Amino acid sequence: MTTDTLHPLAAEYLESLRRAGRGLPPGRLRELLAEIEGHLSEAIDPSASDAQVLTVLDKLGEPEAIIEAETPHPDEPPDRRGVREWAAIILLLFGGFIVGFGWIAGLILLWSSRAWTTRDKWIGTLVVPGGLATSVVIGLVATGAPTKHLCRGIVGGAQHCTSAAGPSNMSSILGVAVFAVLVLAPIATSVYLARRASQR
Amino acid sequence: MAAIRETGISQLRRGVLEFCVLALLRDGERYSYELVRALGDADGLVTTEGTLYPLLARLRREGVVETTWRESPSGPPRRYYHLTPDGQAALGGFATEWTRFRDSVDALIGNGVLR
Numbered sequence: 127m128t129t130d131t132l133h134p135l136a137a138e139y140l141e142s143l144r145r146a147g148r149g150l151p152p153g154r155l156r157e158l159l160a161e162i163e164g165h166l167s168e169a170i171d172p173s174a175s176d177a178q179v180l181t182v183l184d185k186l187g188e189p190e191a192i193i194e195a196e197t198p199h200p201d202e203p204p205d206r207r208g209v210r211e212w213a214a215i216i217l218l219l220f221g222g223f224i225v226g227f228g229w230i231a232g233l234i235l236l237w238s239s240r241a242w243t244t245r246d247k248w249i250g251t252l253v254v255p256g257g258l259a260t261s262v263v264i265g266l267v268a269t270g271a272p273t274k275h276l277c278r279g280i281v282g283g284a285q286h287c288t289s290a291a292g293p294s295n296m297s298s299i300l301g302v303a304v305f306a307v308l309v310l311a312p313i314a315t316s317v318y319l320a321r322r323a324s325q326r
Numbered sequence: 327m328a329a330i331r332e333t334g335i336s337q338l339r340r341g342v343l344e345f346c347v348l349a350l351l352r353d354g355e356r357y358s359y360e361l362v363r364a365l366g367d368a369d370g371l372v373t374t375e376g377t378l379y380p381l382l383a384r385l386r387r388e389g390v391v392e393t394t395w396r397e398s399p400s401g402p403p404r405r406y407y408h409l410t411p412d413g414q415a416a417l418g419g420f421a422t423e424w425t426r427f428r429d430s431v432d433a434l435i436g437n438g439v440l441r
Binding site: 158163164195196 | 358373375379380404405412
């Protein structure tokens with residue numbers, strides 16, 4: 127803090143800004159105070175007269191007005207995770223199991239919501255398209271196919287099966303790892319989207 | 327209902343200001359105080375300079391600008407702002423719409439019923 131080097135009137139102003147902003151989330155208030163303090167130290171020369179300092183403070187405006195501008199608008203509550211946002215997150219994750227339509231519905235909700243930035247929306251769309259359903263399908267195809275048993279009908283009352291060329295240990299470990307990433311990625315995306323919607 | 331208390335001009339100002347910030351960054355980065363002074367010095371654009379800092383914070387959260395801290399030759403480090411591709415796109419879109427909007431309003435005020 128360089129408050130000590132500020133003109134007393136400027137320090138007083140900063141203090142009333144701090145008091146007015148007690149209702150803000152601490153991180154936001156800290157950032158705002160740092161910005162205003164930077165402004166004051168740039169705008170006010172160490173040798174400035176009281177009148178010059180008061181002019182700078184007048185231009186900045188009432189502390190209450192600045193805090194009000196930082197406070198989220200009444201019709202956009204700080205936590206923007208409404209029904210739409212939760213529905214989008216859940217549908218993106220599990221909607222793929224509902225013949226794929228669920229995921230597309232989730233996608234529409236995601237892109238129509240104002241709780242996320244375009245970047246967030248692309249992450250929600252691309253990691254992983256189809257959500258967990260895609261992960262499960264890819265997992266089944268990848269791990270199921272090579273271990274499939276070939277059955278050649280009934281021989282002597284028992285089904286006669288021969289195992290097709292099974293996967294090596296290496297490739298099954300790799301398969302499990304890929305599957306784990308495929309399951310974890312959409313879950314991580316959901317957590318990310320839920321957090322982002324509350325931050326903005 | 328709170329929004330109705332705002333006058334048309336202050337609403338207009340609020341809507342346009344963020345694009346003025348983006349426009350100031352079109353040719354390169356600037357730090358917070360530079361941006362605030364440039365906007366504050368423009369006639370009739372800003373009434374309270376302090377409220378621009380919350381605006382800058384919102385633009386950061388929206389991802390239309392990004393910032394880098396740099397040492398300043400005098401005083402505390404400065405936060406430099408630059409446009410993101412999203413910000414460039416937003417500015418481009420606004421510039422086109424604004425020209426149409428301004429021309430239409432000018433035409434009405436200049437040649438329409440008001441004269």
